[in-house]
Amino acid sequence: MVGESAADTTAREALLDRAMGPKRKKKSSEKLRRGRRPSEGLAFVARDASGVVVGTVRLWDVRLGEGGPAALLLGPLAVEPGLKSGGIGSALMRHAIAEAARLGHGAILL
Numbered sequence: 001m002v003g004e005s006a007a008d009t010t011a012r013e014a015l016l017d018r019a020m021g022p023k024r025k026k027k028s029s030e031k032l033r034r035g036r037r038p039s040e041g042l043a044f045v046a047r048d049a050s051g052v053v054v055g056t057v058r059l060w061d062v063r064l065g066e067g068g069p070a071a072l073l074l075g076p077l078a079v080e081p082g083l084k085s086g087g088i089g090s091a092l093m094r095h096a097i098a099e100a101a102r103l104g105h106g107a108i109l110l
């Protein structure tokens, strides 16, 4: 698990299309995230042995209601379809939760 870099953007978007299908951008959670940046330090990719991006997870800053407490919104979490059920998704999620806690965040919404 490593922090995502700007160079990973194309690979991440292609992976999301493969894992979630072309209609993924119509989801209401995607509309919430559009045009925004993930929470600082909370975008991660998983790579295979040759460095290819095979998993992605990001967390986004949100507020619970107007002026309410801060929280993180999860998503999308996705793994290369041919590598499903190999533990990559769980490992990405555990890493993201641990880093969010370390950075002082108190809640993640799904």
Ligand SMILES: CC(C)(COP(=O)(O)OP(=O)(O)OC[C@H]1O[C@@H](n2cnc3c(N)ncnc32)[C@H](O)[C@@H]1OP(=O)(O)O)[C@@H](O)C(=O)NCCC(=O)NCCS
Binding pocket: 019, 020, 075, 076, 077, 078, 079, 080, 083, 084, 085, 086, 087, 088, 089, 090, 091
């Ligand atoms: C969901 C996903 C990220 C899991 O990644 P993964 O690397 O296969 O996960 P792991 O191997 O760590 O764990 C697999 C377990 O997760 C659970 N799981 C898989 N998909 C799930 C889902 N949509 N909801 C709840 N649990 C799920 C299952 O219990 C599975 O157990 P199994 O191996 O006995 O089938 C991956 O399947 C994926 O990219 N799916 C398409 C995109 C998606 O639906 N993302 C979630 C919404 S944003």
